[in-house]
Amino acid sequence: MKTIGFIGAGNMAEAIVKGIDRTKFLPPQQIGVTDVNVQRLEHFAAMGHRAFADCRELVAFADYLVLSVKPQQMADVLAEAAPALREGTAVISIAAGISADYIRRALGRPELVVIPVMPNTPLLIAEGATAVGREEDTPAEQLAFVKQIFAASGKVWELPADKLSEVIPANSSSPAFIYYYAKLFCDQISQYGLEREMVKEMFCQTLIGAARMMLESGEDIDDLIAKVCSKGGTTIAGIEGFQAKGLDAAVAYGIQRCIERAHELGQANG
Template sequence: MSGLEEPTELLVQVQKSSNRQGETVIQVMRHVDPPSSPGAEDDNEDGVDDSLPMDSSGKKMYPQRYRTAWEEVPAFRDWLMPVPGDPFSAACASCETSMKAHRQLLVEHCKSKKHQRQLGHRNPDFTPVPAARRGRKRPTPSSVTTSSPAPFRRMMKQLRPEREPELEVSYSDTSRVTYAIGLGAQRVGFIGSGSVARSIAKGMLDKGLVVPNKVMVSAPSDRNFETWRKWGCRVTNCNDSVISSSEIIFLAVKPSALEALVADLSVIPEDKSRCFISLLSGVTRERVASLLAARRQLQADMAELHVVRCQPSTPLMIGEGSCSYSAAPDLPHSWLLAVETIFSALGMCYKVEESLMDALAGAFSSGPAFAYAFVEALSAGAVNMGVPWHLARPMAAQTMLGAARMLMETGSTAAELRDEASSPGGTTPAGLMALEKNGMRFAVMAAVQAATERARELGREASVASGDPIG
């Protein structure tokens, strides 16, 4: 047929193999244009090198996509970061350079002398750019046609962006929630570097919920920064930097410092949705939301800014803490899952009404300190009866641990287990009688009441002081 071009055929070389799970994998290795007729012009008009790059050993390296799992490799996690808009490039935040996203290239870069000199000097303002394109041009639908659709579909399937893993949720009988993955690409910030902030951050890092280079902390002084640096987190004295670079922000300052903290902030950017998790005792969620919204010059119920109030305990650091939180009824499901992901992985997590938060803070946020006081008294009592300190301390701690596990695993009440441990006319009833006679029960109840009233008092304080971290 004169005057009409014949369809161009795409010759595809396909490699068929099996992975470790026994699944068949078909990979498009390359495409070959049909031989041109004599006198035809060269198709490579743009001068791009059609050969694949090689590593130091001379092996060809086929294009790879950037993998977020690389950020968890100990040799990479302190400097590796993705390149926005280019899934085939990677960047080094220490050397401020970009490269192709190939694991072998990352290993070679990690061993280079320049990288060894720059390691540890991370620039938080570094914006990576795509690496220079080298190697074979990837075919696109506009540049090729094919008379064999099946290989072409397989090839285009590889060119599609990888889907994010879906969040899998499973609920247990105790309403605790566990999750299959962490927080994904969300970055976490802490305003305040005290003991509560460190407990939450350490627990999140140990559980793998977030990688260290996605955590930033700010504080007015450098007093606690050395610990955060050892964990691989970024530190700064600027609260605005934490807010602008994070999606989840923990407010871990003293309640009296909240107004001064918000007043010193620049206008909160509106480039993305953010969730502020308030750890301030006695300060209601509505008050925090109104202060932040006023600084942002928006209403408190705007969809881009959300506030959750939490009352955690320091055993979150070892994954055995307790946390209660309150949230607005219209809190998006994605942020609700994020809060549950964090605190359920670090212990026990319950969603409660705002009116219960102060009482829960007085009983269970302060509860570990009450338990430590009892362990100290139990150890001192044993020493008074002749037991050495090096035996009294660990055995008192183990006694508390064993009693707590009995309560959690048997499902029995404390009164039932107390009766089971008490033999008529034995030593345990005599000791319990002494505790009741000296007012142990009422002393503990009075401690919870005093802590609750103090939490409410902190919420009413209007004094503005320096933003010292909690703890």
């Protein structure tokens, strides 16, 4: 039975592990973590998982090694992990801007299977949208196993590894974009004498309903928009207001900057 080791025991690691626990994909003792924070190790140990104070022991334990640390910590982590990495271990990276080739070079293992993954924070409530990167020579069995790991906490899409930067605005960054959009609406609507918490709950329920309509109705998004926009009505007046103030251009530029920054981080990290 396969083992999974997490270097970094933060929120994203916990969300992934809880998904595995919930689906009983692996027994708890087949999952290990290491972290500089002793309280996090104790937390995972209380969940029945293996807690390693020594990073190298965790690396030696893992058939699949998940790099769940910040990009700026990656160089030090890889340097510590390199001597303990076993033959045949696959590395999963969830750090934006860290390329598979950089990881191979840092570990001194040009033949290493590296599977880059772009998850998002709704994994924390089992509603994740995860992109799994596929290189041409990624073994099908290992790719399928990684997809199964993340499917335990939401939905998974497979795409070429060199497109992970382009997918960031669709899943990884988009929760913050949606929160920002919702905050603007709630702030503005509550200025008209409505209780802000009620407005937030109503708007969030509408987001849920609208998302389900887009996914389940089978209709094109433009058709769904048209069905709400009566000629001369309030909705079309609002959309025309958004367009007049440049919402379309603002969204296009925000997505452009998000993708550009992902590529900048990639270049900075090899």
